[in-house]
Amino acid sequence: MSDASHLVPVAVHAPVHSGLGDLLSYASPEPLPPGTLVRVPLGAREVLGVVWDGAAPPPAAGVEIRAVAGVLEGLAPLDAHWRRLVAFTARYYQRSLGEVALAALPPQLRTLSAEQIARRLRRSTPAPEVAAETIENVVLSAEQESARAQIASEPGPFLLFGSTGSGKTEVYLRCVQEALAAAPDAQALVMVPEINLTPQLEERFRARFAPRFGAAAVVALHSGMTHAQRLASWLAAHAGRARIVLGTRMAVFASLPGLRLIVVDEEHDPSYKQQEGARYSARDLALWRGRTQGAKVILGSATPSLESWHASLPATPEDPAGGRYLRLHMPSRIGAGALPRVRRVDMNQQPRRSVLSPPLLAAIAERVARGEQSMLLLNRRGYAPVLHCADCDWKSDCPHCSAHQVFHKLDRTLRCHHCGLTQRVPRACPACGSLDIVPIGRGTEQLEEQLAELLAPVLRPDGTPARIVRIDADSTRAKGALQSQLAQVHAGEVDVLVGTQMIAKGHDFRRITLVAAVQPDGALFSSDFRAPERLFALLMQAAGRAGRDAAYMAVQGTPCEMWVQTSHPRHPVFEALKRHDYPAFAAQQLQERAAAGLPPFSFQALVRADARTQDVAQGFLRAASEAAQALPELAQVTLYPPVPLAIQRVANVERAQMLLESQHRTALQRFLAAWQPLLHATRADPAHKGLIRWLIDVDPLAI
Structure with missing residues (x-):
């Protein structure tokens, strides 16, 4: 390294458990500001890196410092807020800094040359558009206006607890509008759990904001996009041209220098938790990012996660401070529409092996004959x-x-x-x-087939046979298949929709008057303590697809209904569902969890090991547990014995896990940080030959 060179610390995506550390030192002829994107040599390859804060780590004796190969010109450095978010994510979820930083960037940034990036930047700069002065808004209901006013006047974060069909999306739209109006460089991030919900939401946001800010002001970010599309959206957000970013969990890492508002719709959804690599929760990171970047955060759901519900408990004489979030309640549907009446069918009293009980089949047939739509949920394809x-x-x-x-x-x-x-x-x-x-x-295929046979004698008002469509991961594999099938449902070309949980979330079906859960009992007696919460949320969300159009229901003159076929009709989950009483269900579940010391009253992590044999996988975990006994941080952490996963072998790989639990989040984090070097040392022990990989999952959603 010449005397004129500067040492710069760079975060790169080094091989997992390589022992290279979070940052590597490189030589640069001039100082580079933190956040600069660079190309650097790593082994025999040239990789993308991010110049980081602080001093470069001193090189080991005899190690030659290699030079930065190039700087991505034309791209402003990633700001300090983004770098802090990445650093926190890596630290909290026990991953390397470079892994998180590089995974958060568009894949094409890693492969395109500086010249190609420059061309993309020139192409992505749109021509100025003539914008309207005002935005056409709909009139808010009293509940919507109250929620909007509180969000405008309070710092938050907010839990918008609104029943299905209460108009939460309109509140999001209005809050985004006010955030953008507050400053010319203000940006908003709106997150949804599923890719298939993004186009629907994108359409609403474009219709509202494109006339004012131009079509390029709204971009999407999700894994269903091509690499080129993701890069274009990311560049627009990074440069501030995109005022609104709509996306799935990956969008929480979008570079948004002017971020003023974050919306996490359906915040309870497990899809916000990444299940590969860095197992982060995008909802939790959104809250952290909002607090540190000065952006308001709105979590929205008709069935909030119990963690969010507990964190938004109102102040009481026993707890004058209350929860960390401000809970906003919107119990009424727009247009004075009624929530569906819940009917439970005791399958113990029905003919043996019947797919659909006679009363439910008759109810569906009545809907078909009147030209109404029904939806059947079976969460098994x-x-x-x-x-x-x-x-x-x-x-x-x-x-x-x-x-x-x-x-x-x-x-x-x-x-x-x-x-x-x-x-x-x-x-x-x-x-x-x-x-x-x-x-x-x-499964859904069989239900579709048998439903076609059972409804064969039933005719629609125009004398034609009933039309049945199945929507699940199998029927929507082809590109555009899901959008095409959903369009058929919205256009009234489908009488009965059969599907998995894909159809239960977020869709604004206007003509569905009956929803039925065909076989929901499997989740009632799961070993996972979160299973009742997930089942209740799924059924409440599914019920919310019925009767969403109050005007249509008034013309039809019949109530909307949610049917549940169950062998346990008196189970507390179904009792609360019948009353649409999420608060009562949440209170009962939180009481049980408090008594058992389960989250949100404790904090958990899993250590998982994958190996060629179950003995090797569990042997590694036992050795890691023994190594942890020497750590003083263990005093506040409980380590449970290793056990196989519920599905212990996948693709000829045996899987085992070990649960860690603590009453204090910081104690668990301190222990995990101290344990990491011992886990690496245990992995290197020849006694564990045959171990394929190990990982830590902080705040796991499934055990």
Whole structure:
């Protein structure tokens, strides 16, 4: 390194557990401000890096300092707010700084040359547009106006607890409008849990804001976009041209220098928790980012997560401070529409093996005859979960996973939904040769087929047969298939919609008057303590698809309904659902969790090990637990023994996990930070040969 060179610290995406540390030192002929994007050599490759804050780490003795290969000209440095967000994420979720930083950037930034980036920048600068002076707003209801006024006058964060159909989106639109009007460089981030909800929301935001700010002011960011589209959206947000970014969990890392408002819609949804790499919660990071960047944060849901509900408890004489969030309540539907009446069908009293109970089938037939729409929810795709031989008890087990291969009748395949293995359905039992192999259980394919048979005699008002559409991960694989099927439903070209949880979230179906949950009991007795919360949220969200158009319901003259077929009609989940009483359900669940010392009254982390054998996986976790006994930080943390995962083998990899729990978040974080070097040392021990990988999941959503 010449005397004229400057040492700069650079964050790069180094190989996992490489031991290289968070930052590497490189030589630059001139000082580079933190946040500058650079290309640097790493081994035999040239990679993207981000110049970081502070002094460069001193080089080890005898190590040659390599030079920065190039700077991405024309791109303003990533600001201090973005760098703090990345640093916090890496620290809290126990990942490397470079891994988080580089994963948060568009993939094309890693591959395009400086010249190509410059061309993209020139192309992405739109011509000036003539904008209208005002935005056409709808009149807010009293509840919407109250929520808007409180958001405008209070610092937040806010939990907007509004029933399905109460108009939460309109409140978001108005709050975004006010945030943008407050400053010429102000930006807003609006997050949704699912990719398939983004186009629907994008359409509403463009219709509202494009006349005022231009079409380029609203961009989307989600994994369903091409690399080129993601780069264009990211560049527009980074340069401040995009005033509104709509996206899924990845959008929480968008470079937004003028961020003034963050909206997290359906904040309870598990999709906000990343399940690969850095297992961050985008909802929690949105709250952290809003606090540190001075942006207001609105969490919205009809069924808030119990963590958010607990954090928004109002002040009481026993707790004068109350929760950290301000809870805003919107219990009424727009247009004075009624929430659906919930009807429980006791399947113990129905004909054995019936798919749909006679009363529910009759109710659906009535809807079809009147030209109304119905929606049936079965959260299991395929035709049947398993094929079974009645003679020798053979089942369609996946040879690579601890799971069954699912029978898909349409293409006569057996598919593993974990490793992806697909095989043709055998003509006879592979074990004994018997031809008597039958499907057990039901999936959406079978429900669609049987519904078509049962409704065959039923005619629509125009005398044509009932039209049934299935929406699940199988029927929407082709590009544009989901948008096409949803358009059919919105246009009234579908009488009965069958699907998985994909159809239960966020969609604004205007003609659905009946929703039915066909087999919801599986989640009632799960070993996961969060299963009742997830089931209640799913059923409440599904019920919210019915009767959303008050004017349409008034013309039809019949009440909207939610039917639940269950063998446990008196279960507390269904009792609360019948009353649409989320507060009562939340109070009961929080009481149980407080008694058991479960989140949000404690804090958890999982350490997971994947190996060639279960013995190796659990052996690594046991050794890591023994190494932790020497740590003083262990005093406030409980380590449970390692156990296999519920599905312990996937793609011939055995999986085990170990739960950590503490009453204090900071104590758990201190322990994890102190434990990391011991985990690395344990991994390097030859005794654990056969270990493939290990990872830490902080605040896990599934155990």
